[in-house]
Amino acid sequence: MEFDFTPVITYFPTLLKGVGVGSLVAVIVAFMSIVGGLLVAVISIYINKIVSWPLRFFIWLFMTTPLLLQLYFLYFGLGEWILIPAIFVGILGLGFHYMAYNADIFVATIKSVSNGQYEASRSLGFGHAATIFYIIVPQAFIRSIPQLGNNMILMVKDTSVLSAIGVAELVYASQYAISVSFRPFEFFIVIAAMYYLINIFMELGQVWLERETAYRR
Amino acid sequence: MDFNLMIEVTPLLVKAAWITIDISIRSLFFGFFIACGLVFLQSFQFAPIRWFARGYISVIRGTPYFVQLLLVFYGGPSIGLRLDPITCGVVVGAFNIAAYMSEAIRGSIESVDSGQVEASRSLGFGKVQTLVSIILPQSAALMIRSIGILAIVLIKNSSLVSIISVVELTYQAQRLIGSTYKPLEIFTLSAFMYVIIIYAVMGIIELAYRRAMRYTTL
Numbered sequence: 248m249e250f251d252f253t254p255v256i257t258y259f260p261t262l263l264k265g266v267g268v269g270s271l272v273a274v275i276v277a278f279m280s281i282v283g284g285l286l287v288a289v290i291s292i293y294i295n296k297i298v299s300w301p302l303r304f305f306i307w308l309f310m311t312t313p314l315l316l317q318l319y320f321l322y323f324g325l326g327e328w329i330l331i332p333a334i335f336v337g338i339l340g341l342g343f344h345y346m347a348y349n350a351d352i353f354v355a356t357i358k359s360v361s362n363g364q365y366e367a368s369r370s371l372g373f374g375h376a377a378t379i380f381y382i383i384v385p386q387a388f389i390r391s392i393p394q395l396g397n398n399m400i401l402m403v404k405d406t407s408v409l410s411a412i413g414v415a416e417l418v419y420a421s422q423y424a425i426s427v428s429f430r431p432f433e434f435f436i437v438i439a440a441m442y443y444l445i446n447i448f449m450e451l452g453q454v455w456l457e458r459e460t461a462y463r464r
Numbered sequence: 465m466d467f468n469l470m471i472e473v474t475p476l477l478v479k480a481a482w483i484t485i486d487i488s489i490r491s492l493f494f495g496f497f498i499a500c501g502l503v504f505l506q507s508f509q510f511a512p513i514r515w516f517a518r519g520y521i522s523v524i525r526g527t528p529y530f531v532q533l534l535l536v537f538y539g540g541p542s543i544g545l546r547l548d549p550i551t552c553g554v555v556v557g558a559f560n561i562a563a564y565m566s567e568a569i570r571g572s573i574e575s576v577d578s579g580q581v582e583a584s585r586s587l588g589f590g591k592v593q594t595l596v597s598i599i600l601p602q603s604a605a606l607m608i609r610s611i612g613i614l615a616i617v618l619i620k621n622s623s624l625v626s627i628i629s630v631v632e633l634t635y636q637a638q639r640l641i642g643s644t645y646k647p648l649e650i651f652t653l654s655a656f657m658y659v660i661i662i663y664a665v666m667g668i669i670e671l672a673y674r675r676a677m678r679y680t681t682l
Contacts, residue, residue: 311662312655313623319638324647404528411627418531425538432539439527439535446526 254428255437258421265420266441269406272338272416276406277399279342284349285384291350292357293379302350309347314408317344322412337409345402352394356387389460396453403445417441470649473640477650480636481657487550487632488619491557495618496611498562503569517566524563530624532556537628553625561618568610572603601679608676612669616662633657 255262287306291299309317318340325336360383368378410419421434428434505517524532536545537552547555576599584594626635637654641647 308655312658313620313634315623315626316634316637316651316654316658319634319641320647320651323638323641323645324651327645327647404530407528407530408624410530418534430542432535432542435531435535435539439523439531442528442531443523443526450526 250433251430252433252437254424254430255433258424258428258434261420261424262417262437262441265415265417266445268334268414268420269403269416272334272341272409272414273399273403273406275338276341276345276402279338280345280349280398280402281395283342283346284351285353285388287346287350288353288357289379289384292354306347306350309344310351314340314344314405315411318408318412333409333413334415336412337406337414340412341402341405341409344405345398348398349391349395352391352398353387356390357383359390360386392460393453393457396449396456400446400449400453403449404442407442465652466646466649469644469646470653473644473650474653476640477633477636477653477657480631480633481661483550483630483632484619484622484634485661487553487557487622487625487630488615490554491561491618491622492615494554494558495561495565498558499565499569502562502566503573506566506570521563521566524560529556529560529621530627532560533624533628549625549628549630552628553622553630557618557622557625560621561614564617565611565614568614569607572606572610573599575606576602601676605673605676605680608669608672612665612673615665615669619658619661619665 287302291302291306318337321340321343322333322336325331325339364382364386365378368382369375373381406414406416407418409416410422413419417438421438425431425434502517502521506514508514533552533556536547536556537549540547540552580598580602581594584598585591589598622632623634625632626638629635631639633654637650640650644650
């Protein structure tokens with residue numbers, strides 16, 4: 248057995264394009280899952296039971312079933328009514344999946360903000376909604392950063408699963424090159440290395456962000 | 465909802481769910497021993513051995529399970545590693561979860577107060593004896609909890625084995641969706657099965673956790 252990395256070098260631009268698509272998906276999903284997760288958490292805590300029950304069910308359902316099953320469901324389920332590109336299905340699926348995980352974190356951190364904060368804010372003349380958005384949520388958000396960071400690192404790794412429904416990210420981008428060059432080992436080693444590199448940068452970013460926000464907690 | 469269809473496909477999905485359970489249990493079993501080995505390697509005085517263990521854990525945790533699976537299944541034959549799909553799923557699952565699990569085991573051992581070790585050593589217990597009869601019983605509860613969480617992660621990860629054509633729950637569900645064009649029915653059924661499996665695991669963990677809590681000093 249000998250290794251031949253020349254096809255990897257030849258197809259490197261394709262792989263980089265895959266990294267680009269993957270990063271784009273990851274950024275959109277990160278935004279969607281954090282904002283959506285926060286909304287879901289706030290609604291499920293503060294609004295009445297009729298609204299919050301379906302949302303809790305949603306969190307629970309997305310946390311107890313595997314991502315791939317959810318992706319298949321969305322891909323084939325949505326495909327029945329409208330034809331949308333795989334990348335949107337991927338963003339929706341991954342977004343909902345991590346929205347549920349993030350909502351779970353936000354529920355815990357919002358509840359961890361002391362009740363005295365709410366009372367103090369109300370007695371200073373803030374309304375109910377203003378208290379939630381200016382006093383409670385910012386404090387809860389800062390406290391959520393370490394766990395959000397972990398989730399986002401997991402999420403970036405999970406973008407590789409989107410290749411199963413045909414999103415042209417890194418793994419999918421390599422499929423053609425592998426089938427032409429017959430060098431799966433070399434390609435997957437390089438792909439793994441790329442993911443590892445991205446992961447290291449994200450971990451460094453997480454450490455930096457945690458240090459920057461530590462004094463606010 | 466087409467209930468006749470749901471009744472019709474249930475046996476197929478149950479059969480596939482057994483494969484999911486089978487792969488997960490076997491990965492967990494082997495993964496536990498690999499994890500113990502990794503914890504052991506990290507306690508070596510000789511630094512390169514510790515670096516090897518740390519490096520392994522870092523690389524496994526830093527790369528997607530999905531890529532690891534594809535690397536071993538499609539790339540394995542070119543370095544002389546030919547595995548059938550199910551074995552590949554079990555092996556990659558075990559080596560993957562071991563990296564996470566060794567951190568969990570190490571964390572739970574380190575959570576025991578160091579005063580316990582000193583007290584035990586000064587009372588004349590040997591190193592191994594201290595580990596077995598003082599530290600492990602006290603860290604058992606925490607260890608069971610964190611291994612339980614990893615077991616659930618493992619069950620959900622096992623769905624990715626469908627990519628290398630193991631007919632487990634997700635693969636069967638996808639195939640049935642493709643042939644019946646009834647995604648909602650099939651999704652409901654297969655999600656229900658994952659829920660049952662995961663809740664069964666959570667129940668077992670809770671029982672074991674309560675039993676282990678007797679030995680903690682917290």
